[in-house]
Amino acid sequence: MTRTILRPTGFVDAPFGHDGQVARLAGGLNWFSQVELIRPGESSSELVPVSAIEDRLDDDTARQWTALTAARSLLKLGERTIRLDQPQVVGILNVTPDSFSDGGKHGEGRDAAQAGFGMAEQGAALIDVGGESTRPGSRPVWEGDEIARVEPVVRALAAGGVATSVDTRKAVVMEAALAAGARLVNDVSALTWDHRAAEVVAAAKAPVILMHHQGRPETMQGNPSYPRGVLAEVWLWLEERIAAAVAAGIDRANIMVDPGIGFGKTVAHNLELINGLAALHGLGCPLVFGASRKRTIGALHNEAPADARLGGSVALALKAAEQGAQLIRVHDVYDTVQALRVWRGLRDQALTPKV
Incomplete structure (x- = not known):
């Protein structure tokens, strides 16, 4: 059909x-x-x-x-609640030496936790802690090393009252982070990399982000192809992953989706997806968007390096907000929060009845 x-x-x-x-x-x-x-x-x-x-x-x-x-329900993260009737900023906290844009910047342990607290003070509703780079060409990190990187940071942030998620593909890392106080799992493999991942998320009754990808990080940018159109194929793939997650015992109300900008996609694919982002709301799940500092920005502006892509990152964040994305993952929290507050002011004025 x-x-x-x-x-x-x-x-x-x-x-x-x-x-x-x-x-x-x-x-x-x-x-x-x-x-x-x-x-x-x-x-x-x-x-x-x-x-x-x-x-x-x-x-x-x-x-x-x-x-x-339909309106989206509140995102409940333990004692914290995040409204999804407006765009919210998620701060990206990479506790890795080799992430594409900020590898090693935040250090580990106390230094990384302080960076997370700083993001929360700047307006991030959630801090997403990752201990394994999944940039194009990256290789898997041993789960013991990944736990050692993320667990103390998650524990410190959670103890300080900051809503925290863990960015990982590995069930054992999910378990460690959830035990330390993480309240949400962000899996770039959409629970396909580790056969125990769905079981862990279901048992914890934790919200989960299912991200689209094509191929593995080591090879995903080799020759990505979407014969039926990237927007349609991403939509259909995410629909299947939602169904698989529900079948594994995960409450559909706890599922969010991410189109996976840059994960097995050319620049043209990424731009087409971003232009058509609003279609993904038809899946019935809150929409997560992450294009901060990604290569597409450099490709459109003289190959600007990752640390010189703030303007493009903010532009894409605003584009996502215009299409109803509820969670926007960024490295530059202060600037994105400021841009979204100005955007929100414009929307509030437009939605104020004239008398």
């Missing part, structure tokens, strides 16, 4: 005076007036006004429509 994927488009500033002609995206601050009907493998698509969309829905697309327009 040929599937149809719904992509919200035709965004408007506010819904006032447009009754029946616009819809609210995922319970957030964005409203859209049109829907693009995308059929995987077909080069053309169709635009349908929101006012006419219900007449075009079958059972499958009706489920997508419900998901696209």
